[in-house]
Amino acid sequence: MQINLNDLIAPIFYKLHHQVKNHEYTHYWLRGGRGSTKSSYISIEIIIGMMKNSNYNAIVFRKVGHYLKESVFEQLIWAIDKLNVSNFWKISLSPLGLTYKPTGQRIIFRGCDDPKKSKSVKLRKGYFAYCWYEELDEFTGMNEIDTLNQSILRGGDKFWVFYSFNPPKSKNAWVNYEATNPRPDKIVHTSCYLDVPQNWLGPQFLIEAETCKIQNYKKYLHEFIGKAIGTGGNVFENVEEKTITDEMINGFKTIRHGIDFGFAVDAFAYVQGAYDGKYYDLYLFDEVYQIKLTNELAAKKIKPKLMRYEYSVIMADSAEPKSIVTLRNLGLNVYGAKKGPDSVNYGMKWLQSLNHIYIDRQKCPNTYKEFVNYEYERNKDGEFISAYPDKNNHTIDACRYAFINDMPVRNKKSFW
Structure with a gap:
């Protein structure tokens, strides 16, 4: 079966x-919003290139590393299937890997959350001609990337390094600056869903994009067009001050409650x-916030805030089971929020994805x-990176716990 690459690569990527x-360049930076097909394009290039040499x-x-299987690994398998060469490739799930059967060439997958995973990577044959950094903005900065490149880009005469990312909101984010x-030996390529044949994306994707464009144009520019719309390092560009009346509160179907424990510092x-799932809006309208507040005093402060509701479940940080038990003994329905790999990032990105956070x-x-x-956190050079500092975020953490049941779960074995 003859494969036409024009059926697999969007016109924006032809050049x-x-x-x-x-091999006009070594470093290929591909930035874009949702549906830009940049990852699909990279996977096609890697499979074709390896099979030719x-x-x-x-x-x-x-x-x-937890996300490798559900993202780049599946993406490369997609490319193998689309190129109609599945019979020539061996798929390994443990450890993750793809092997070109005729020659033994390998595609290796590594997570950089554990530095040991990226060391001592050996090959029996050939060298790493292709290197791909997916979700580049999640890395800490160019120093980390340079260190990895220096250990990988050796033993050959030609290299192709792909960097794919959705530009962070902040124009000062390190990845936006480096772009x-x-x-x-570097080229930067920009694409978005508008550059892709509509039938590739499907009608529902287009509905979501147009709805977002109408409801929250800034969010649309960032997530779908791939523009850095912020000028600083603010994590939440969707916060708005709003008077939330008792009448509004009475109209909410479900009231959520969350606790982040703390004491001395x-x-x-x-x-x-409350969360309005129809419009992707969050409403925050009551709090208790205090240093050196014992669990007993906290219970006294919280109980009056629950009187208007028939039944209230409070989700709290599961890292403090003793405090949870104490509050339950004091009459509060408190449960620990189950955590999984990278649950903080998942919860934070959900909060960022909302159209509005009304407070x-x-x-x-x-x-x-x-x-x-x-x-956002800063690296040693003072540049913003896509990491969330664990300070001055106590109510933010409490929100993550409070609304865990409103967040879409991508993988039931992960997160909450």
């Missing part, structure tokens, strides 16, 4: 495909709110202060 084929191998990195930092934080500043002054002032 780039020839540049890759002719028996000396080429590939290594694929993600910051968190504008020129070097002669970190504050004890309780938040109360009643009069009722929740500390919640409002934390949300509007919370910034």
